[in-house]
Amino acid sequence: MLLRFRRIRRCQFLQLMTTCLVLSVVMVCWEQLNTNVVSHIKSYSYRYLINQFMDINKSFTIPREEARRFSDFHYLLDHPDKCTGQDVLLLLFVKSSPNNIERRHAIRSTWGNEAYIQKSLGVTVKVLFALGAPFTNKDKPMWSDTSELGFQKQLIFEDQLYGDIIQQDFLDTFHNLTLKLIMQFHWMHSRCAHARFLMTADDDIFVHMPNLVSYLQDVSNRGVTQFWIGRVHRGAPPIRRKDSKYYMSFDMYRWISYPDYTAGAGYVISSDVADKVYQATLTMNASLYIDDVFMGICANAIGVTPQDHFFFSGEGKALYHPCIYDKMMTSHGHVEDIHGLWKAATHPQVKRGSSGVFGRLYCTAVKMALLCKPYYLNTYPCKAAFL
Ligand SMILES: *[C@@H]1O[C@H](CO)[C@@H](O)[C@H](O)[C@H]1NC(C)=O
Ligand SMILES: *[C@@H]1O[C@H](CO)[C@@H](O)[C@H](O)[C@H]1NC(C)=O
């Protein structure tokens, strides 16, 4: 009797302990997953409605004459013949700001080197830097000659050397990023409409160009249209805190979730989508200044939905390992390490080490160990291990 009682007690005790353990794990993970769970759950369930049924575009559609002010800027630097007479696989715009000259140099000498791409990958990729007009921030002098004119002179000089800057005369500020996006679509439409893909990326991104090129060649050979790929934000809620960089007023956007869109760090669309988005921008109110959300609204209007690619990063950074390099497309947040990463990620040993049955098995195991954690990692998702 006493024995049975004890056994039951022990059993119950074990159950209680397990429950507690599970609960605490859930609570810890929950916290990690999200700080404002409620707004996310709400907006996530709402996204289905947003993506399928709501005419968000109605509230953003304005007369053509009024929409013109979002694209009616003059080119300060331009290269109208950049694409002429060439079979361009990818037109890649890097959103850069006037003072980020070091980042542009790093990109030109690593993944964005057009001559290298042509020679070793056998395709034409055009890498252009999208800039607005420089402005001086009185708190942070950037160069010795800190006047607007001084900045512009340096940019003209840089562009004479490299011939890869596209610049219009709107101020290059965070809140003008949507104008920069519109500039890219308009530039492609009038000067490079025959490029098969358009990519837009931040200037602190790393692009694994060989992987991206072979992937896009494959997509192109399959004749895929309506193509939009990157790291997808599904049912993201607008941020209503006034102190946030991404603050969104109700006047500007009144729904509780954004349509699906890809993180602005880097995404690719096919030329048919680029053309439709261009058409949409002609009648859109582009005062919504978060450029990737604005892209989502345009795409929603024309009926294009984004697809996730597990090796495109959003905010996250790739982990340093050859098995990751084997599959990576983009990784965000690289400035100092870009040369080292470029060398390591494109080393012939990377492909050799991950080929064959054993190489693939080994790499799957490594990727699982690196990416599949019970807590949130700001890098590629666990699913990427099985790609
Ligand atoms: C955007 O650029 C325009 C044109 O240069 C300028 O008038 C405006 O102040 C800029 N907006 C922001 C928010 O910086
Ligand atoms: C565009 O949107 C802004 C912000 O919501 C609004 O203030 C402005 O009146 C709109 N423009 C037009 C032409 O409707």
Ligand SMILES: *[C@@H]1O[C@H](CO)[C@@H](O)[C@H](O)[C@H]1NC(C)=O
């Ligand atoms: C807005 O979306 C609706 C429904 O998807 C579509 O019928 C309409 O043509 C779109 N309007 C514009 C201006 O794109």
